[in-house]
Amino acid sequence: MKLTEAKKSSENGCNDVDISDRAPSVVLRSLHSAYITKYLSRKTTFEYVSSEYLRMSGIFWCVGAMDLMDKREWITRDELVTVVLGCQKQSGGISAAPGHDAHVLYTLSAVQIAVIFDFVELLDVDGIVAFLKERQNEDGSFGGDRYNEIDTRFTFCVLAALYLLNRLDTVNIPKAVEHVLKCQNIDGGFGTRPGSESHAGQIFCCLGTLAITGQLELVDPTKTAEWLAQRQCDSGGLNGRPDKLPDVCYSWWVMASLAILGKLDWINRENMKRYITACQDQESGGFADRPGDEPDPFHTLFGLAGLSLLECEDLEPVDAVFCMTKRVLGDKSLC
Ligand code: FPP
Ligand code: ZN
Secondary structure: OOOOOOOEEOHHHOOEEOOOOOOOOOOOHHHHHHHHHHHHHOOOOHHHHOOHHHHHHHHHHHHHHHHHOOOOOOOOHHHHHHHHHOOEOOOOOEEOOOOOOEOHHHHHHHHHHHHHOOOHHHOOHHHHHHHHHHOEOOOOOEEOOOOOOEOHHHHHHHHHHHHHOOOHHHOOHHHHHHHHHHOEOOOOOEOOOOOOOOOHHHHHHHHHHHHHOOOHHHOOHHHHHHHHHOOEOOOOOEOOOOOOOOOHHHHHHHHHHHHHOOOHHHOOHHHHHHHHHHOEOOOOOOEOOOOOOOOEHHHHHHHHHHHHHOOOOOOOOEEOOOOEEHHHHHHHOOO
């Protein structure tokens, strides 16, 4: 049994977890870098093979986590160039892995990897831009791929990738913004589509889109920040919607959203740090969604990025819109 094993409880009518006194409270950097290196080198594990459908994002989570710890020599640029170029499709878009279809999720991850390892000039940028432009619908919304499922996540992916490639002018920005504003609810939050329930991940995507397009003044920051601040549970962890359990990735979606609004001090930092550090696996390294659960690269990136927003323990400063270090973004950093 793991020392950090958490007991799920629903005291005070609120789903939450208990944090053991023996849970880690400092950042276990060397364990995390060993965890990431091992994760990407053991390509026959069930965990690795079964996540092929999201591989490009998986690689971004690993590369991003290492960059936050200022570790750059653990993987070669050549290896990443081969992986990314091997996933560009005829449509210009990039897929999760060879043999899969292109999608805006993996296209953004590929662009982020190329920015971190400085090989954007090796990409077929015109092809990527054509694929992203093609995803916009007449009402300003974006589909994720040729099947055109609509989601504000995809709006963020397209605009973030175009911004990083200096090609934001390719799509209809006023229409994109109009669509995002239609996805805002009366509670101040945003959903996947007009009328969908508020969700912290979607709020991040919509505020990120408004930050990229310079239109943040179109939202009332107080109302949205109130909804976000109410995500903090007694354990210190943040959930993504009312009555859900806290999850370390929401440390990112919620805190980054608050940071974009300039209201990061609306959460209790001490309790937040306690929750995130308790989600570390002190045997294998890596972060899990909740204390005692299995770690994975996704929660490892967002755990470290959350701690960076809290300015903990020499982690590289992170940009709240792109979840990339300010160091690699340079003058492209927005927040
Ligand atoms: C929760 O998803 C998270 C979201 C909806 C936001 C996802 C954002 C992106 C894919 C854009 C890329 C972001 C960055 C930082 C590069 P979930 O499916 O885990 O939700 P659940 O907790 O409700 O299951
Ligand atoms: Zn999560």
